[in-house]
Amino acid sequence: MTEDEVLDYVKTAARMMALPLDQARARAVAQQLTRTMAMARVVETAPLAPEDELAEIYRPAPFPANGESA
Amino acid sequence: VKTVELLHSIASGERSAREVCDAAIVRIEESERRINAFTQRTFDRARGEADAVDRRRMRSKPLPALAGLPYAVKNLFDVAGVTTLAGSTINRELPAAATDAVLVQRLHAAGAVLLGSLNMDEYAYGFSTENTHYGPTHNPHGLSRMAGGSSGGSGAAVAAGQVPLTLGSDTNGSIRVPASLCGVWGLKPTFGRLSRRGTYPFVHSLDHLGPLADSVEVLALAYDAMQGPDALDPGCHALRVQPVMQKLAKGIEGLRIGVLGGYFHELATPAALRVAQMAARILDAADIVEWPDASVGRCAAFIITASEGGSLHLDDLRKRPQDFEPLSVDRFIAGALQPADWYLKAQRFRRVYRDKVNALFEHWDVLLAPATPLSAPAIGEDWIDINGTRHPSRPALGLLTQPISFAGCPVAVAPMWPEGTGGMPIGVQLIAGPWKEDMCLRAARVLQESGVAHP
Numbered sequence: 001m002t003e004d005e006v007l008d009y010v011k012t013a014a015r016m017m018a019l020p021l022d023q024a025r026a027r028a029v030a031q032q033l034t035r036t037m038a039m040a041r042v043v044e045t046a047p048l049a050p051e052d053e054l055a056e057i058y059r060p061a062p063f064p065a066n067g068e069s070a
Numbered sequence: 071v072k073t074v075e076l077l078h079s080i081a082s083g084e085r086s087a088r089e090v091c092d093a094a095i096v097r098i099e100e101s102e103r104r105i106n107a108f109t110q111r112t113f114d115r116a117r118g119e120a121d122a123v124d125r126r127r128m129r130s131k132p133l134p135a136l137a138g139l140p141y142a143v144k145n146l147f148d149v150a151g152v153t154t155l156a157g158s159t160i161n162r163e164l165p166a167a168a169t170d171a172v173l174v175q176r177l178h179a180a181g182a183v184l185l186g187s188l189n190m191d192e193y194a195y196g197f198s199t200e201n202t203h204y205g206p207t208h209n210p211h212g213l214s215r216m217a218g219g220s221s222g223g224s225g226a227a228v229a230a231g232q233v234p235l236t237l238g239s240d241t242n243g244s245i246r247v248p249a250s251l252c253g254v255w256g257l258k259p260t261f262g263r264l265s266r267r268g269t270y271p272f273v274h275s276l277d278h279l280g281p282l283a284d285s286v287e288v289l290a291l292a293y294d295a296m297q298g299p300d301a302l303d304p305g306c307h308a309l310r311v312q313p314v315m316q317k318l319a320k321g322i323e324g325l326r327i328g329v330l331g332g333y334f335h336e337l338a339t340p341a342a343l344r345v346a347q348m349a350a351r352i353l354d355a356a357d358i359v360e361w362p363d364a365s366v367g368r369c370a371a372f373i374i375t376a377s378e379g380g381s382l383h384l385d386d387l388r389k390r391p392q393d394f395e396p397l398s399v400d401r402f403i404a405g406a407l408q409p410a411d412w413y414l415k416a417q418r419f420r421r422v423y424r425d426k427v428n429a430l431f432e433h434w435d436v437l438l439a440p441a442t443p444l445s446a447p448a449i450g451e452d453w454i455d456i457n458g459t460r461h462p463s464r465p466a467l468g469l470l471t472q473p474i475s476f477a478g479c480p481v482a483v484a485p486m487w488p489e490g491t492g493g494m495p496i497g498v499q500l501i502a503g504p505w506k507e508d509m510c511l512r513a514a515r516v517l518q519e520s521g522v523a524h525p
Binding site: 009010013014017018019020021025028029030031032033036039040042043044045046048052053054055056057 | 274275363365366368369370372373376384387388391400401403404405406407408409412414415416417418419420421422424
């Protein structure tokens with residue numbers, strides 16, 4: 001992606017997120033996002049199978065201990 | 071006087087806790103103008119806690135493990151009666167905390183004496199503690215140098231001798247980087263070991279809390295005092311206390327110790343490599359070990375951090391970006407705008423990564439790597455050179471810590487003093503498998519006893 005394309009993305013995404021950005025801020029954010037984009041490319045090199053789930057965050061309740069009914 | 075001896079002298083009545091507390095207050099007042107570690111002083115509370123210890127001893131009641139020990143906490147820990155700043159000015163508008171954070175409650179129960187709250191990067195997003203609102207914290211070993219971050223006040227307060235113990239948080243290296251740059255001991259426990267309740271979060275998926283100290287014993291005593299399950303913290307996975315203090319004397323007998331190569335070699339300057347070699351020599355570690363997917367792990371941690379951090383502060387980023395730290399506000403906004411796919415892939419990769427890292431620890435007990443690629447850069451330095459490649463200084467300070475915390479492994483940092491740094495320290499990471507903090511600390515104690523690692 002070119003610098004201008006990243007800048008366009010930043011401006012559009014910021015509007016969607018209701019984040020007001022002036023031109024200087026948008027450029028600075030685009031510069032940061034370009035760095036992160038390079039890192040996302042690195043993560044994409046790691047093969048993931050369809051069954052590779054997210055690292056766990058949520059559980060509805062602790063699993064019942066032995067002898068405890070569900 | 072060594073801090074452990076100081077604790078013994080309080081327990082025996084040779085010194086009063088009040089006397090030790092007042093001495094710490096004098097040290098803080100004498101050095102603080104140079105260091106800028108404290109953002110809030112709680113001296114009245116400290117005197118009250120110290121007097122309570124002395125009254126207890128006079129009644130011949132047994133004293134708890136940390137009775138009379140002065141300490142301070144990063145200002146993202148709740149302290150009753152104090153507003154939790156988390157390094158920001160925005161949080162000044164919040165009411166004062168009604169109660170102490172869980173870990174502060176546990177240190178209070180262990181008899182420790184709280185002297186105040188410490189400077190940090192705003193909302194913990196940084197590795198330098200060049201806080202624009204409260205001023206940079208200065209490295210006590212070179213006042214023009216960074217203290218590291220984001221727990222920079224915590225590293226500097228111990229290094230300056232203000233207090234022997236501090237608490238910090240570590241999302242991507244924020245205990246280990248200041249421990250390395252300030253030359254003090256640090257412990258980032260296993261992810262989920264210590265309760266985070268009552269602290270201001272940064273990245274829920276990655277936040278850890280832990281101690282920094284002037285000796286391995288103080289690190290271990292504080293860590294043991296802070297352990298315990300907390301059913302009210304969804305991120306606390308520990309089900310029981312696993313004390314380490316009594317295990318320190320076991321040394322490294324039976325431990326399989328290796329040195330991380332590859333990524334951890336390529337991204338370390340010669341001085342940083344020397345600290346790993348110095349530690350390896352003492353610990354009799356000859357084999358070079360490859361950490362799986364270190365670069366991918368670092369990138370995935372970076373993406374998750376930016377995304378969760380940006381989301382957490384989105385409302386304020388919309389309404390008042392001008393009130394944020396100028397050094398990190400653009401990163402917060404960029405994080406809030408990241409495509410969901412980047413975040414989801416990073417979280418899915420984390421599970422695969424964990425399995426690979428855990429498989430590595432079937433063959434090893436402790437692995438060594440430098441904690442930072444180099445010693446403390448100058449405050450205000452935007453770029454650093456690592457083996458001929460230019461890196462932005464602030465994110466690059468966490469290059470060697472991020473892959474480890476992303477796996478959630480416990481790490482002790484030992485303060486080392488290599489040649490070629492102008493007398494500045496660099497820490498070495500002693501990394502173990504999940505829930506094996508005792509192994510990190512046993513190796514740390516051996517380095518301390520050898521004399522090669524010291525504050």
